Amino acid sequence: MPSPVDTSTLVLTVNVRLARWLTLQHNCNQSASQKVWDTPSIIPFDAWLKETWIASWPRQHVLSSLQSKKLWERIIQDDVQSERLDIMHLQGAAQDAAKAYELTQQYEVADKPDLFNLSEEATAYYRWQTQYRERLRRWDALDAAELLPAVQKSMQAGTIPVPVAITFAGFDEITPQLNRFILYLKTRNVKISWYPAEPATSEKVLPEKKDQWKGEFRRYPDPQTEVIECARWIRSVMQPGKTIGIVVTEMDGYRAMLVRELKAELAPESVYCWQGKEAPFNISLGTSLAQERMVDLALELLACSNHVFSTLIVSQILRSPYFADWAKEESARLKWDLILRLHHPVRVTLNQLLKLKNLQENPGFSSFLYKWKNWLDSKGARRPSDWGKAIARLLHEMNWPRGGRGLSSREFQIHDAWNECLDELATLDGVLGKIDRTTAMNTLTHIVREKIFQPKTREEPIQVVGLLESAGMQFDHVWILGCHADALPPHNDPNPYIPFTLQRQHNLPHCTPNRTLQFYETILLRLLKSSTDVQISFPALIEDRENLPSPLLSPWNEWDPPSNEFTSYRLIDQFQEHSILEEMADRSWIRVNPEELENLRGGHAVLKHQAECPFRAFALHRLKIRDIQPKEVDMDALARGNLVHAILERFWREVKTKQALDRLADDGILPEVIQTQVDVVLSANQNLFSGQDEFKKLERQRLVNLVKEWLALEQAREDFEVLSTETPVEFSLDKLHLRLKIDRVDRIGKHLALIDYKTGKEFPVTGWYNERIREPQLPLYCLAHPADATLFARVSKGKCGFKGMGIDTPDIPGIKNKSPGKGGFEDWDQSKAFWKTRLQAAAAQFLEGATGIDPLDKPSVCDHCELPTLCRKAELLHSTGGEESDEAEE
Ligand code: SF4
Known part of the structure; x- marks a missing residue:
């Protein structure tokens, strides 16, 4: 070396x-x-x-970077108030101002007011920096940039x-x-x-020909392939005593992929996490401490401002091993969490938590709640150092982060990093003076977000570093990743507070695109000289965006290496390569027994899920797996849809016919009737709007407008009579008993039409003439209830309309029968016969106990399915080469 x-x-x-x-x-x-x-x-x-x-x-004394930033923030905040400036983001402005100060010191820019009066930003900055200097003088302090x-x-x-x-x-x-x-x-x-x-x-010109350096300029289809091939290449050149550098242009985008793939290739056994094997590489630029769950949750808990919390937070605290006596009270806490999720509230009050069943038998969590209550009730202003002590004491009393367990080495290190943040908070006494709890928590959150957490490991011969960080490092082998046009060089980003003429005059970093280009040219040249073996690569596509190679590499031609250029050492690939596996079909059908059949209840969703993917139907309707994520908002799409259903049901129960509707319109009282119906339904659902009067007003207006738009469409139809709404129907297919509810039955002349409201932006994907009927709801209604037509009614702003099928006679806009030549049938009876056969087959398959993982595609059912971790579809596709079911849709 x-x-x-x-x-x-x-x-x-x-x-x-x-x-x-x-x-x-x-x-x-x-x-x-x-x-x-x-x-x-x-x-x-x-x-x-x-x-x-x-x-x-x-x-x-020298100000720390945090003290300096907070001082800038305070100066800017005071100035913004007195000068009525329009600053969108105070912390961002303070950061830019601090950087401007550093640059003016390092590049020895003269401190003259007339140089800074060229723009409003620069003039404001000059005012701030005068005050900043004045504070430094008063405190007998130095900015770090003045130290040299x-x-x-x-x-x-x-x-x-x-x-x-x-x-x-x-x-x-x-x-x-x-x-x-x-x-x-x-x-x-x-x-x-x-x-x-x-x-x-140093020479500043890149070599004109690629053969002046040993290596390749590779193009890969995407970053994932690029990283996988890089990891395999490292494995192929890795030898004792040799050093390898992986230099990354955009570390944020590559970091997670690199950690995963390097571990998989270089330390395959690290998948056995219990062996505690360290990966043989160091990756620089850790992630923000705030991203550590243990810290993030503590911050959220401390930052709550009143006694009402989102269920999501409470659920996370209940399940967190970092608080109270988790080791002894885990089971009670998980039960409370389950009850909470099943009840679906959006918010929980502290009083409700203090009344949890059996709370007194779990003294750890009970004491935790009272400590939390005391913290939330605490008032008054203190110095940051006193807040730091109070926070440390409170968390200690809450048994954070141990929760009655031992800590792992990583958790110890996170705890140490957290304590460093509290120490940093304590250094702000002089800058901030006495502050209230909210300001203290905002400041601490800022410190924690800025703190980069990097678990300490020993130095390894394989280093993953960013472009700037790689300065001065020499290796035996180097791979530079992500060299596409948007990343190398990055976008020019001059400091907004130093006038551009001054920046150009002093040749400050990023003062012109050319300056940035030259700087990165220097870096690239330095990297080419940092090793005798330098590989360079870029991904041709990131998400859906096409990438060109970096203009700095334009003299050289890139090439597409073969996909399996280097051998894989991942465990999964080792198994597949060296194992002689016996293939067998999975015939594990689990038939519904008579006892289960007795208790099996469901609506059209059973057959819908069976058509979408048999495993999904099995899991949802027989294993009764439910998604019990806490709700994050009261008014989700389902709640909004229910309100529309309820309003239209009430309206037609009273108005009943098209003629009556027309009369209301002719008499000019239709808007009033609509408003009354909306108000009645909103009062019955008052719980959705507690404490949100403004939001309720907006929602009322939305509903009134939507119902008006919908009824205008109904007025354009031929005469009809609404015979019933929300009609319950019992129906059996094979031995499967189903309970259906038809939103509306209309009589049009002598014909009957069954209608189902949908409030989404799109009509459901129907596939009514496919082998597997993806949306069996309306066909099922036709089999269960006399009908000459069946329709979806889409009640959605700007998109109201009907879509369905029927005998040709009913004159409803939106009925479109598929012609026999396009997979439809000669007449309505043939359609019904087809549906009966297909839906009976689906019911029979469900009762026989099909559990196959066979999702419909285009659009993929899996995209919105809650079960991928249970069915393990990803692993299955990986082992079978990624083929998915591709049933043709309508
Ligand atoms: S994720 Fe896909 S394959 Fe798995 S159960 Fe859901 S629909 Fe079926």
């Missing part, structure tokens, strides 16, 4: 990742020939500046010693501020060196 390290030289790296990597390389090199060796001085540049400064016992000149001054004054030799590692660019420092060091005879090369002197 190449290494810049000689223990007499101070190595200052551009980032933490490189410091760790160089230390690992040094230790590996030393261990080959020695038993003990000196620890090298390899340290990130920023950390060195801070350490050196603190060691000199300075008068001024301060250290230089202290060296000049002799209060900070000057090092003998420094190696700067991994710097792609030198800012004017750093350049001034280096010039100063040179005047003090400090030996300066660069690793791997001095930025200003």
